Amino acid sequence: MSNHDDPDNDPWRGHNKSLPDLNDVFSDNFRRFKQILPGGSPSSFVILIIIILLAGVGWTALYTVPSDSVAVVQRFGQYIKNVPPGLHLKLPFGIDTAKIVPVKRQLKQEFGFATPGANDPYQSPKGQEGQRETQMVTGDLNAALVEWVVQYRISDPVKYLFEVREPSETLRYVSESVMREVVGDRTVDEVITIGRQEIESEALLKMQALSTKYVMGISIDQVQLKNINPPKPVQESFNEVNQAQQExxxxxxxxxxxxxxxxxxxxxxxxxxxxxxxxxxxxxxxxxxxxxxxxxxxxxxxxxxxxxxxxxxxxxxxQAVLPGIQSKIIIDESTNNVLPLLNLDAQQGAKP
Incomplete structure (x- = not known):
């Protein structure tokens, strides 16, 4: 006897029984649900459905925009408008969607290092990417480890969301490309010592030009170099040379x-x-x-x-000589002997 002929394997327990009526199943479940409601009346069920609908409408229609942001509203995926900060309403149940964009907040991207607690996934490098993006070759074919920071703002939220796919990630690629180009045009001494300000200024101008060309909706405010060191195998020797130059x-x-x-x-x-x-x-x-x-x-x-x-x-x-002589003896021309006139004792005791 086959399994199909076995009444124990029949889910309906035999071929003689018919399939259950769907109306009876729905009526039975509806009767049980009414028993759960307070009072068990159909009006209570209608009130509960209305409350659930109102709660769903309120949950999906109300939204708040922070003071440093704007909301970009889309209806079935199509852009509608920008909404300023505050409490606003939109069509519920996913008809309208609002994306919050922080247009007044200054954002930054770090290259070669990471600040703990960052919320933006594109702010800091991931894994070994940070070590790779800092390794650069200078114009005199020397190697240097360059760390820098790019500070920017979202100037146009519509372009930021819809013109470029993953604009923050694109900005990281643009920044790394520009920095490699600028560092590659200078010697290692200029990169590490005297050329930092020129590198920052030139990199800022080129990044601004590329962000405008790619219509990224981003305004780059500052490029700041951080630590610049030679590769670790020669870092000690380079420090000695640098110390000698400073001396x-x-x-x-x-x-x-x-x-x-x-x-x-x-x-x-x-x-x-x-x-x-x-x-x-x-x-x-x-x-x-x-x-x-x-x-x-x-x-x-x-x-x-x-x-x-x-x-x-x-x-x-x-008149010029005589005032300087203390004792004077004036004699006649006919006098031949002056000794009787001289008091020698008085002369010896007199002061010169």
Whole structure:
């Protein structure tokens, strides 16, 4: 006997029984559901259905837009309008959808490192991607590990949502491409030391141009370089070279400081001595010219009256000499011996 002929295997327990009536099944379940309702009346069931519908409408129609964002409303997937911050209504049950876009918030993307607690999945690199995106080759065929940050805002939420697929991820690719291009045009010394500001400015301009070209709806505000290091195998040697260069610059600055301190002082002393010599020269020349003029004038008067001039010169000389002599002895021309007139003891005790 086959399994099909076995009445125990028949789900309807035999071929003689007919299939259950669907109306009877629905009526039986509806009767049981009414017994669950308070009062068990059909009106209570209608009220419960209305309450559920109203709750569904309120849950799916009300939404709140934060103060730093706008909502982009779509109806069956088609863009309708932008909604400002606040409490708003939309068509319920998925007819209208509202996507919140933070247009007033400054966002950032980090390359080579990650800030803990970031909510944006595209803010920080994933896994080994961070180590890969920092490895760059400079223009002089050296390697460098470059870390940087891009700060941006969403300027046009419609373009941000609908023009480019995954605009945040696209921005990461654009930023990495531009930074590799800018770093590849410079030497490793410029990248690590003196060329940081130029790299930031050039990268910012190129990123802004590409974001405008790709219609990403993003406004890039700043590109800031963080840590820039040589590869780890040569990092210690590079630090020693960098330290030696810094020591060299330090010694050069100290030498310039001493030069600026000593040389102006020496130049000032030189000018002072030259002016003193010029003054002394003019003084001696003027004195010599004055003496010459006085002698010539005296000689002219001497020629006119030799005896008178000679006597006047003699008297003027005595007037200049005699006040300096403390003791004076005046004798007659006929006196031959002056010893009786000299008091030698008094002369010896007198002060010079």
């Amino acid at each position: 060299k610059e330090k010694l050069i600055n100290e030498a310039r400081r001493d030069y600026n301190k000593v040389i102006p002082l020496a130049l000032g002393e030189k000018d002072q001595r030259i002016r003193e010599a010029d003054g002394y020269r003019l003084k001696r020349i003027n004195e010599a010219e004055g003496d010459t003029a006085r002698f010539n004038a005296l000689y002219a008067e001497y020629i006119k009256a030799p005896e008178v001039t000679k006597r006047r010169i003699y008297i003027e000389t005595l």
